[in-house]
Amino acid sequence: MNRLSCKRTIATVTSTRAEYGLLRGLLQKIQASPALELRLVVTGAHLCGRLGRTVAEIEADGLPIAARLPILDETCPDEPVARTIARTIAVFDDEFTAHRPDAVLLLGDRFEIFAVAVAAAARHIPIAHISGGDVTLGAADESYRHCITKMAAVHFPSCADSAARLLRMGEAPDTVFCVGGLGDENIRTLPKMSREELCRSTGFDLMQPFGLVTYHPETACDAGDPAAQADALCRAMTAVPGVFWLITGSNADAGGAVCTAKMQDFAASHPDRAGFINSLGLRRYLSAMNYAAVVAGNSSSGVVETPTFGVPAVNIGSRQAGRTLCANVICCEASAPAIEAALRRALTPRFRQIARTAQSPYNGGDTSARIVKILETFDFSRPKVFYDGPGTGSGRA
Template sequence: MGEPAIRKVLYITGSRADFGLMKNTLIKIHSNTSLDLSIIACGMHLMKEYGNTLDEITQSDFNMDIANVTFKKNDRSSMASYIGELICSLVKKIELIKPDILLLLGDRGEMLAGATVGAYLGIPVAHIHGGEKSSTIDEAVRHAITKLSHLHFCSTEESYNRLKKLGEKTENIFITGAPGLDGIKQNILKSDEIYKIYALKKNEPFVILLQHPVSEELGNASNQIKESLEAIKSMKIQCIVIYPNADAGSKEMIDEINKYSDDENFKIHKNVERAHFLSLLNTGKALIGNSSAGVSESSSFKIPVINIGNRQKNRQSAKNVIHCDYNKKDIIKTMDFISTNEQFKKTLKQLVNPHGDGSASQKIIEVLIKKEINESLLQKQITY
């Protein structure tokens, strides 16, 4: 494959989460004269019940296409079928776009579908956030994407070493840091603006609840979110509740969340735009749930995180993250600890985010422009 004067980069996005993390990097790719960016949106972006997140992509002025594939039901078989259907749709879209590089982030099913298509079509796949441990099906999917990918942009040295152990060539692994940290404090709203926008009582603290279903624990999804909601209710503290992702089990969680809509302390939102979400982290008392933001972005704002359950338990994180079970009493006990323990409060002040310094975009762009695309890159072999 010859190296074109301008390289066409295609990014696939399936949710508010990955697009929010990548937006700053995508803007920089879009404005770089050596790169030509296209985006394919699918999945959760097309589901109005999760907040019309496609609008944010449309407003960003990117060259965008849509793979009109979403979850048909809220169960595991639908998740598996969704990946298969998306592969079929992406083949047609990608053959028309003819990208030089396919860019993916994380461990979602959309990224697995994209990596599969890229590998079979002979298109180099560049994967961000490979080599990270988590738990549940997410970890297996992340490592599967790694083995289908040709370039690896990892956030930490720990992830770099894990990719080497997975048999990836060191010349194709780059420690860039997490792109979600780039420009993370550029558009932060002032505290009084946040209180006004979200109709919060002035001078009273609030927490953020963002909790997703776990595929191996679907039968417990409703009870798991209920334990969190009941804990927060008992604390008599204001709470911004954000709908979970669209994975199996989310409908049951949303039904449970909506039971609290009449409680004045709960402010329920289908979606919160990224600048607002980061502003909430900057102002809030704690982040509660199992969002990846708890292990990635949170430490940049020195906000305590109560990480519930197994979804993020094995992820590399800073010392602001306290793990607890899906249990009302445990959550209340942990909240009391982060509110009263003076040593923990001192630790927060000294936090350094382990996932980078906010310069990932430029490092990623440099590789996308300069890395030679040849048979050695495309014909993958394990290194041992």
């Protein structure tokens, strides 16, 4: 507890543009809460030049940044993940020693966030975890996410399937709050650009039919070659006529730099058919999704957020395998013929009509306000127990 203000200090960590886009509204509400003190810690890709230094988006929103903690090696885009994890644990152990919060709020499943959770758990600092219980079989994030769950004191899953999975993992029911998805809330509440504004902002003609494309490397142990998969996507985009491809950069995972380079080369080689922007930022990204004829790639947003818009989505490969899917999503393998066929189907009037009927399972109403209320009142001093199910009792973990 912050002794001077009698507020709870909630340290919130953001490492990527996508994560910050989801957290943005929640951070503003934490900052406005009379019972909470926001300590915003910025790290990872936000502070990395080769990944767009997206901390500028946070600065533009005017949120107070309490600490900027670099963890990525600018000179080594393919540094082994284990080394980055080790560095991140050390950096955040220093942070939590110098500035001990009442709780650490973390979203998702990336290796950087896992490392932050390890540092917090080792210092016996309670963790509040957003989006636990999800499944992404094609990414190493799968194991990181579930590890964070077992370290967390309170859980904010984004849909009923994920909440039920947390209970099966042994999390006590009174620590699991199915609040809905922050991405869904953003879509419903954030003012979008007009199509004309989007054209001016990106510098591309998006009055024509366009596809929004984000492709990340697969990181499961049996993942294929990211360069070959990115090439397959580029060949498929070339083969599908009548569509301009608006492409964003890949993430900081191993192989991400290769995927980004492939997409940049494709856009440079097809200036009349494609444009590349490393990071669109939240408002431009959601605005682009709103007007897109199709959303393609393997980003979680293609599965989780497109149903709210009712836009067709093509989910490539296995990175998002296991997530709850809606009627607007077509899944395909990461080969050029399969991607081309899926894109062509997604662009048909018949499938567009199917996509419009999609019902998102992630609508929890005022998700961010619900999270804030729980952060204000949850008893973080309670011991964590393993929940064995109804009528079986529970023992301390």
